[in-house]
Amino acid sequence: MSTASTETSETVVHPRRDNTREPLLEVTDLVKHYPVKEYTGLFPTTNQVRAVDGVSFDVAPGETLGLVGESGCGKTTTGRLVTRLIDPTSGSIKFDGKEIGQAKERQLRSMRRDMQLIFQDPYQSLNPRQTVNTIIGTPLEVHNLVPKNKRKDRVQELLELVGLNPEHVNRYPNEFSGGQRQRIGIARALAVEPRLIVADEPVSALDVSIQAQVMNLLEKLRKELNLAFVFVAHDLGVVRHFCDRVAVMYLGKIVEIGDRSDIYEAPQHPYTQALLSAAPDLNVVRGAERKERIRLEGDVPSPINPPSGCRFRTRCWKAQDVCAQEEPLLEIKSGARQGHQIACHFPEIKDDLATSLENTSA
Amino acid sequence: MSLGAGTEATMVADADERAPGPAPREGKSPTQIALERLRKDKVAIACLFVIGFFVLVAILAPVLVSIAGVDDQLHLDQVNPLTGLASFQSNADHPFGVKARTGEDLFYQWAYGARPSLVVGIAASALTMVVGVTMGLLAGFLGGVVDTVVSWIVDFLLSLPFLLMAIGIVPIALQRFGNPDSSGFIEEGRESTIRFIVLICVLVLFTWPTVARLIRGEVLSLREREFVQAARSLGMPTKRVVMRELLPNLTGPMIVNLTILIPAFIATEAGLSFLGVGLKDPTYSWGQTISQGVTFFDSYPIWMWIPTISVSLLVLALSLFGDAVSDAFNPQTRR
Numbered sequence: 001m002s003t004a005s006t007e008t009s010e011t012v013v014h015p016r017r018d019n020t021r022e023p024l025l026e027v028t029d030l031v032k033h034y035p036v037k038e039y040t041g042l043f044p045t046t047n048q049v050r051a052v053d054g055v056s057f058d059v060a061p062g063e064t065l066g067l068v069g070e071s072g073c074g075k076t077t078t079g080r081l082v083t084r085l086i087d088p089t090s091g092s093i094k095f096d097g098k099e100i101g102q103a104k105e106r107q108l109r110s111m112r113r114d115m116q117l118i119f120q121d122p123y124q125s126l127n128p129r130q131t132v133n134t135i136i137g138t139p140l141e142v143h144n145l146v147p148k149n150k151r152k153d154r155v156q157e158l159l160e161l162v163g164l165n166p167e168h169v170n171r172y173p174n175e176f177s178g179g180q181r182q183r184i185g186i187a188r189a190l191a192v193e194p195r196l197i198v199a200d201e202p203v204s205a206l207d208v209s210i211q212a213q214v215m216n217l218l219e220k221l222r223k224e225l226n227l228a229f230v231f232v233a234h235d236l237g238v239v240r241h242f243c244d245r246v247a248v249m250y251l252g253k254i255v256e257i258g259d260r261s262d263i264y265e266a267p268q269h270p271y272t273q274a275l276l277s278a279a280p281d282l283n284v285v286r287g288a289e290r291k292e293r294i295r296l297e298g299d300v301p302s303p304i305n306p307p308s309g310c311r312f313r314t315r316c317w318k319a320q321d322v323c324a325q326e327e328p329l330l331e332i333k334s335g336a337r338q339g340h341q342i343a344c345h346f347p348e349i350k351d352d353l354a355t356s357l358e359n360t361s362a
Numbered sequence: 363m364s365l366g367a368g369t370e371a372t373m374v375a376d377a378d379e380r381a382p383g384p385a386p387r388e389g390k391s392p393t394q395i396a397l398e399r400l401r402k403d404k405v406a407i408a409c410l411f412v413i414g415f416f417v418l419v420a421i422l423a424p425v426l427v428s429i430a431g432v433d434d435q436l437h438l439d440q441v442n443p444l445t446g447l448a449s450f451q452s453n454a455d456h457p458f459g460v461k462a463r464t465g466e467d468l469f470y471q472w473a474y475g476a477r478p479s480l481v482v483g484i485a486a487s488a489l490t491m492v493v494g495v496t497m498g499l500l501a502g503f504l505g506g507v508v509d510t511v512v513s514w515i516v517d518f519l520l521s522l523p524f525l526l527m528a529i530g531i532v533p534i535a536l537q538r539f540g541n542p543d544s545s546g547f548i549e550e551g552r553e554s555t556i557r558f559i560v561l562i563c564v565l566v567l568f569t570w571p572t573v574a575r576l577i578r579g580e581v582l583s584l585r586e587r588e589f590v591q592a593a594r595s596l597g598m599p600t601k602r603v604v605m606r607e608l609l610p611n612l613t614g615p616m617i618v619n620l621t622i623l624i625p626a627f628i629a630t631e632a633g634l635s636f637l638g639v640g641l642k643d644p645t646y647s648w649g650q651t652i653s654q655g656v657t658f659f660d661s662y663p664i665w666m667w668i669p670t671i672s673v674s675l676l677v678l679a680l681s682l683f684g685d686a687v688s689d690a691f692n693p694q695t696r697r
Contacts, residue, residue, distance in 0.1 A: 083595050112597030125588035128392055129610035138606075139596045172391050188592065 494573025502581025621684030
């Protein structure tokens, strides 16, 4: 994406490189299965949709983790699980050292302040019957952050922070464009001064020029407020622009996780390589030679009955017998740097897939 | 916002927005937009006048009858002792004529008959909405066992035949609450009060399931909307999510339903009174007047036609108004 790859953020956090890293959010073996009834035969059988099937990652304060993968691989579910909008089937979520994976709603309430969501669709995420003042003022009221008479000032301050006219506090969402609505959603998330924001494809519903504006806004806020992000996206360009670390998901599992440079410059998992090779390259327009494109055959298998062993084996060109028998573990492979883990039996570095940034800016 | 001409204007619109513009104006809520659209609808305004006229008749019934100089006494002198009918259809003393045999004034009964129609229509539909919306909200938002139980009750009630039940319930209620003496006689005032209450109860009992079902569906789709998720992720208590986030978004379907229910109930009240299970003297109602007058539709037509036309006009006006309201609240219709 042109907007994303033009510049890269200056302050890349590489907490993995030193040993003082203390995670803000730690997710271990997170599982979410949805029961579905199937009515074939005489009696209904209950199957499990394995939406998220054992996902582990962590996020340090001020760090940005990108979750990428194609539709239906469990990115959004993971985001919702982390914020506890849905209950995990099993697994642990630790926020700030406290276990919240199975906590009750009442116990979660104080934690809710530190963790916020930005939603994908700005037309769905704002209550059409409330003014901007109410929408952004509600979090202040719920958590009793600002005395009542100062609430409106704070709302206007927040509007200014996200680049909207503070005079528009009395307007309704239907009077704003998509980009402006997304900014209102961001202002609402920021109202409680969170430490972690789970952004669920925050720009994919916006058109490209607005995407850049919103991304730059998030970048600015992240630097100013030292926010940690879990950034769910399927746009690899946006993730490269914004994220310190990237986790690639396939069918409810993380197949490769590493620092941005690891994933984009030295991807080892065939699925990551296929994803990267599918991203459009602007340099081709400028006359550069088209890079090799890896085409994946077929569809993502059903999460109700995922393939044995490695889940990617049904579409992988390297698949051998061992892939069907043994599930590859997510671990550091030879040639990978610290913090770069790959779940594959036959990892292999391919370094020519992503657009090189020098070429783009030239 | 000061926008220049050309495409550059839209490119910089965002930055421009911070520039000092005209004084801030109040925003328009979806309800305000709907009301504005309603105000432009000529049919709706005409209907409002018709509805207003009947409401005024009901409220001002005592004034109207004193202006017309009519009362609820028997006027045996006004009817021909042989045929039992009045010799006139309408005259200055009795503008809508008099009843056969007793000579009771029909204008008096028409003016006071507007009251139960409107009271039953409004009270029953308001109660229906309260019960239906509450149950729908509970079923839709809580889900699980509550949803199953409510849905089961809804299905059960909707499977009962309404007319049969209505006709059956009235005598039972009269026996149960009317304290009839040994000969089965029930005090007149008491009977008419019981009939009034039972009528409203029957209407509510058999209509709230429809409303609950509609609201439940609406809530099921609303609660998955991201703004409800956002409210939950803010740690908002469930009660507040329902009251502040869900309920305001249900005003559209609620108002539309209300405007459909009121005329339906008025028509049903008239129908039940016609069948003899609705209201009875000394509570006058149009349905009851129609049922009495229908015997003389040939020889004394004014008796039947005045209440018939009134009830039809009121129901028609209310229904058209309901249509207009539902159009106004529906963002998909642009007329």
